[in-house]
Amino acid sequence: RLPRPKAILVVSAHWFVSETCTNDRESPKVINDMYGFPKELYEINYAAPGAPWVADCLLKLLEGNIKINNLWGIDHGTWSVLAKMYPDKDIPVIQLSINYTLSPIEHYRIGQLLKDLRDQGVLIIGSGNIVHNLMMVDWYNQNSGFVWAESFDALVKNYIIEGKDEKLIDYPNLSQDARYAIPTPDHYLPLLYVLGARDKDDFIEVFNEKRVMGSLSMTSYIFWPKSYLYQ
DSSP, rough: OOOOOOOOEEEEEEEEESSSSEEOOOOOOOOOOOOOOHHHHHHHHOOOOOHHHHHHHHHHHHHOEEEEOOTBBHHHHHHHHOOOOOOOOOHHHHHHEEESSOOOOHHHHHHHHHHHHHHHEEEEEEESSBBOOOOOOOOOOTTTTHHHHHHHHHHHHHHHHTTTTHHTTGGGSSSSHHHHSSSSSSTTTTTHHHHHHSSSTTTEESSSSSEETTTOOOOEEEEEEEGGGGG
């Protein structure tokens, strides 16, 4: 149902480094940066073209506060999603790292800068989880969440729908459950980028709303530009 984008920019939880980086290769390498999964996953080779022109735009938008780093590529936070969305691998893909030295509001402000790319037809994806605590995973509880996970996921959903970005930026103080839901910020921070890039009059579609294995949320969001609703 999504219009075909000119390119796809992904902020992946799995490129979590001390600098803001992107890549500008014509053919970015595919990275299997995960362990202990079925072998079929390691056989996926999402060899999509790169998007050097988007990298050029990022360098201008961030006014030099970003570096080119082609040692990284397309990690599983990106290809595991795009393999289902765009299996033909014919849309240019680029990643933007999460700089862990930045504050939450700085991540959000980078997202605001990305709005310019969105307006140019670039699909912006934040790949992570709102609730992500691997230390508390219950392998025998595949299809539901702990009470605190259900509560935190619902709280974040309400704030997203209500447009209370300031609450979501100050995520450590969202509730007492935040310390369990976000033990490390890497999987939560992609949300701040897409919140920054959205328009206030976007239609918000919530999908795949569920918690699994006790301490993981799979709830996802699409921010539809108002203009798309009338096409």
